[in-house]
Amino acid sequence: MNKFRILLLGTSESGKTTLFNQARIVMGAGYPPELAARMRSVLIANVIVGAKTILDAADMFDRTFTDPQAQSAADLVLNAEATNDLSEDLAHAIITLWDDEDFRAIWDQRSNFQLQDDWDELAEKLRAYPAWGGPDWTPSQEDLLQCRTHSIGIEEEEFLRSKWGVKVRLIDVGGLRGERRKWTPYFEGVDLIIFVVSISEYDQVLAEDQTKNRLQESLELFNEIANAKWSSKSNILILFNKVDVLRDKLLSQHIPLNVSGLFADAPKCNGYQNDPEKAERFLSNAIRWFHTRFLAECRDTKFVLVQVASAVHTEQVDNIFRVVGEIILRRNLHGSRYLR
Numbered sequence: 001m002n003k004f005r006i007l008l009l010g011t012s013e014s015g016k017t018t019l020f021n022q023a024r025i026v027m028g029a030g031y032p033p034e035l036a037a038r039m040r041s042v043l044i045a046n047v048i049v050g051a052k053t054i055l056d057a058a059d060m061f062d063r064t065f066t067d068p069q070a071q072s073a074a075d076l077v078l079n080a081e082a083t084n085d086l087s088e089d090l091a092h093a094i095i096t097l098w099d100d101e102d103f104r105a106i107w108d109q110r111s112n113f114q115l116q117d118d119w120d121e122l123a124e125k126l127r128a129y130p131a132w133g134g135p136d137w138t139p140s141q142e143d144l145l146q147c148r149t150h151s152i153g154i155e156e157e158e159f160l161r162s163k164w165g166v167k168v169r170l171i172d173v174g175g176l177r178g179e180r181r182k183w184t185p186y187f188e189g190v191d192l193i194i195f196v197v198s199i200s201e202y203d204q205v206l207a208e209d210q211t212k213n214r215l216q217e218s219l220e221l222f223n224e225i226a227n228a229k230w231s232s233k234s235n236i237l238i239l240f241n242k243v244d245v246l247r248d249k250l251l252s253q254h255i256p257l258n259v260s261g262l263f264a265d266a267p268k269c270n271g272y273q274n275d276p277e278k279a280e281r282f283l284s285n286a287i288r289w290f291h292t293r294f295l296a297e298c299r300d301t302k303f304v305l306v307q308v309a310s311a312v313h314t315e316q317v318d319n320i321f322r323v324v325g326e327i328i329l330r331r332n333l334h335g336s337r338y339l340r
């Protein structure tokens with residue numbers, strides 16, 4: 001049976017592994033049990049390390065806790081040595097902080113330090129401790145999709161969908177700069193590149209280089225990949241991911257697209273605050289702008305498709321694999337790349 005190779009590329013935290021794990025849910029046997037067990041401790045570490053990160057940032061913004069209960073909770077969290085042991089005291093301390101105004105004020109500044117996107121959702125889930133996060137807790141599939149860990153090395157898995165008539169080999173790579181040199185051996189014979197972009201990161205800098213804007217890095221990486229000789233026979237699907245976070249940043253937090261000063265051509269957000277219809281229009285314009293910016297990086301856009309999604313939502317990912325199916329069928333029929 002023919003094989004169809006799909007390479008997931010993109011900067012770190014764009015959502016490649018989330019998409020890879022969604023493929024396991026949508027097309028495979030779900031999470032392997034040993035991976036689910038490992039993810040449990042990663043999720044606990046995500047909760048604890050996230051709380052510590054926010055507390056560390058308190059110094060950066062010169063914030064202190066006015067409520068003595070919050071101050072004791074902060075001391076307890078900062079003094080917790082292990083990041084894999086979520087005791088009852090520690091869980092309660094994190095919830096106390098999460099309900100504290102001063103802690104929330106630091107959290108509101110999260111674009112200025114390195115905190116995983118869904119930490120707030122994990123903190124909310126912790127309210128159910130010990131049913132969530134306790135000694136007998138087993139993470140759900142949704143929990144696993146929110147797990148944050150940098151991929152180190154390459155992961156591959158083969159999937160079979162009978163209507164596609166091919167075996168799909170999906171390859172997930174690490175997006176940190178230090179990981180990218182490991183990508184080269186996988187460039188050979190790629191049928192489809194899914195380039196994952198976190199479109200919510202326009203106001204953040206890289207974890208590995210605090211002087212570099214994340215969106216700028218993604219644009220430059222896309223330019224390199226889309227115009228490379230090795231990719232000249234591959235289809236490219238750009239996945240604009242984390243549209244839920246983009247929506248929150250633009251429409252709730254009102255963070256301008258050009259807050260970094262690097263994107264003067266981006267649509268400006270004014271005058272929609274009390275008008276939901278205008279707000280939706282602004283969001284569509286913003287996504288259109290991302291579209292234009294990325295396609296402008298590419299010398300030949302004939303074989304480039306764009307999809308917008310939140311990879312944590314399984315039904316949206318299903319739609320992405322429907323488009324992938326169309327690309328595969330097109331190739332099966334015509335032996336050619338996908339032409340719009």
Ligand SMILES: Nc1nc2c(ncn2[C@@H]2O[C@H](COP(=O)(O)OP(=O)(O)OP(=O)(O)O)[C@@H](O)[C@H]2O)c(=O)[nH]1
Nearest residue numbers: 012013014015016017018146148151175242310311
């Ligand atoms: N809210 C939200 N969170 C997302 C979305 N996609 C991914 N995430 C979260 O973003 C974080 C990073 O996602 P990953 O899939 O690990 O990113 P990656 O591209 O594999 O990162 P590296 O392995 O470092 O290259 C995880 O905590 C995910 O749960 C999304 O669409 N919306």
Ligand SMILES: [Mg+2]
Nearest residue numbers: 016017150151
């Ligand atoms: Mg990854």
